[in-house]
Amino acid sequence: MNVARLNMSHGDHASHKKVIDLVKECNEQSNKDNVIAIMLDTKGPEVRSGDLPQPINLECGQEFTFTIRRGVGTADCVSVNYDDFVNDVEPGDMLLVDGGMMSFLVKSKTEESVKCEVVDGGELKSRRHLNVRGKSATLPSITEKDWEDIKFGVDNKVDFYAVSFVKDAQVVHELKNYLQSSGADIHVIVKIESADSIPNLHSIITASDGAMVARGDLGAELPIEEVPLLQEEIIRICRSMGKAVIVATNMLESMIVHPTPTRAEVSDIAIAVREGADAVMLSGETAHGKFPLKAVKVMHTVALRTEATILGGELPANLGKAFKNHMSEMFAYHATIMSNTLGTSIVVFTRTGFMAVLLSHYRPSGTVFAFTNDKRIQQRLALYQGVCPIYMEFTDDAETSFSNALTVLQKQGMVKEGEEVALVQGGRQPIWRIQSTHNIQVRKV
Template identity: 50%
Template sequence: MSKIVCTIGPNTCDIESIERLAETGMDIVRLNMSHGTHDWHRTVIYNAREVNAKGRFNLGILLDTKGPEVRSGDLKAPIKVKRGQKFIWTIRKDVETFDDFTVDVSYDDFVNDVHIGDTLLVDGGMCSFLCTEVTGTDVVSECVDGGTLTSRRHLNVRGKSASLPAITAKDWEDIKFGMEMNVDFYALSFVKHEDDVATLRDYLRENNSKALVLSKIESADAVKRLQPILEVSDGAMVARGDLGAEIPIEDVPLVQDQIVNINRALRKPTIVATHMLESMITYPTPTRAEVADITEAVRQGADATMLSGETANGSYPYKALHVMVTVAESVVSQDSALSENDLFSPVLRSQESNLQDPRLDLAYGASTMASRLNVAAIVVFTRVGTYAKLVASTRPRCPIIAFTPDGDLVRRLTLFWGVKPIQLDFSTDPEETVSRAVELLVEKGLTSTGDTIVITSDMLVKDNNTVNTIQVRTVH
């Protein structure tokens, strides 16, 4: 029911590996544009689509922008820093080499963003430094937590976001590449304001792209504007690594819960990402805390969880994915024990958006009927996907089979909780469409003779008229 996003990397980019990931439980392929060339990513997309062409899977493609990152410069050799050591971060460009405890920074306004007393974090906290002095070109700091500094490390200032545009020149080139390749989702990194999201959505629509824009919540600025950002977005990704570097780490689970709750009220999907099974990059079994982390994300009602380095370059990509699938399925299988949990009940009407689709009551009705009748599936017929998303938002206790004639929409629906999208051309005769759909369900092994199914739609009528309907049928 809960979906899984897998980052593709050198270990998993060939057709056989992508197919194996799909067989294990991957729903969406993530392309991390911080790494790799367009040619490399193009090959991954072609490979994923070849897997789709075999007819067993409908993998969605998610392009994750690099965003406006601040990074340290190149080093000739790693630098070991100890607590109490003085360390200088510089924007000087007129020096070819620096002393052993000075490193350049890629962002010229770094000296304006950082102030005395600020905490600098390297790679989310692998090392940390306290700013003690700022000059026109240098940020002088004292090491608080020691470690080894290597080239091109990501830098954050605790509690602050860099004064950089949300969409960089590189991001625009990557977005245009995504449009050329007809990707299904864009994850927009380091969103700080709802206007950042609106800019990208408007650009996509002007260029006839229906791809969904997911805001990555990973900055202190974004946390301050969660509601307006999520209202403008098509969904969200909780990017907990950078988020934990910009806000107090103890606040990250609370913000994650807040994002999921807001999106559930808005009927929009949420992906929970970063460090889900980090230990399995190196080890074949997860920690108990990681298992609890996945469980919490699923119980909160997130539509999807995500693997990053675990599947991109880890030693055990398939084992990591299997663990995530198994844990998520275990949570859902204990439905009866967790029936009071919000995951398995509708969002309270008092929490919902004021702007309600009138079809929402029908979606609730279908979900409630499916639960009481213990049906095999809810079958939805949709042309634009809205109806399937509404049914998914009610979190029914059975699969949602969404039939649509739009092949691109099939892939976009892969992100939504419990939805299994299938492409089917609709007939002008609604009964013929239903009959063909049921035959296809039996053929694919999704239902059997004697099963009860709930069918719901607002378009199963002749003469271009629409009538909201819920039907209960027995598969013959």
């Protein structure tokens, strides 16, 4: 795995702190060949049903009521945690539980209750997630609880925030302004999962550092047949802007209870990789599934096998425009072409991570070994496709640093003696070069 996601919908700060400490301890191990970034996923304005003394079995055609009165949990009525729920729904709306595991047709409503008919029955449990098909709740994207969790992330120096139910770019600007005022270097990933976000996709993604295709709620608020088309579109937009993109939800859902995936799930991972996703994500499979390690191994194996079939270095339509830094982009693209032609890995030295992200954007066939003298940058680069970030103190002498880097790679078995590698220097902050120059060398290990 490359990123550990903390789902703030569950657990408390104490339990999440234990996970953070565990990841940091793991990252300190000197014999590890990869580093793990930490992503804090905000709960967001979720609408949930209340507590029930025991699960209720509901059948098609049965009447059932959702109420904004607190503490109700009977065989035919349950509370909802959102006071404006009644105002947000109308007769004829379809109400979905847990992304469609159960569905209810709204028949009528009063000042405090919504009366429904069960369309797709099942077992209703406590605190289930509720969506209205085609509508988003009129709640702020960042709630009071989210701000507390965001501050917790600042205090514990997480690498990314995944912000739930982002509807417009203003939310991203608000969070980034807060992070800047707090002196926090944390990147913002927007979760595209509400109907309201779709008309604002371009401005939302432009304001962010990347996006997550959160297919569960997206498929609940919009017709499910739209989800694969939106996944492809969101990946395309992120790729055109040079932003990281994650595909999430139900990727290996069957492995929560079974030791092997369905063939459709394997194809789902492969499609996300071929469409250009930087990362694919597991949720319940590793949070509470029976086979968490097997699920990670399946996802890893399928992604690697699929990546091996993808031809790198295709000429992008917006070459030199994605990052608003024409010279660096052109250099990264041609370094990629050179690396692919010679069949070499790429070694890049970076203080900001910028050149490593650029190289990842062009998807070289070989691994991008990104050496950095900043552990925060090392962890952040863990999200980007094809990048293996390595921490190393830089010396004042370029040759010594080159030699040290190749020694590290050889010791860890990442390159072999006699193998050629491409050494790349470019980007925003020169290390051993003049400001206006970029250079690439091919060296034999």
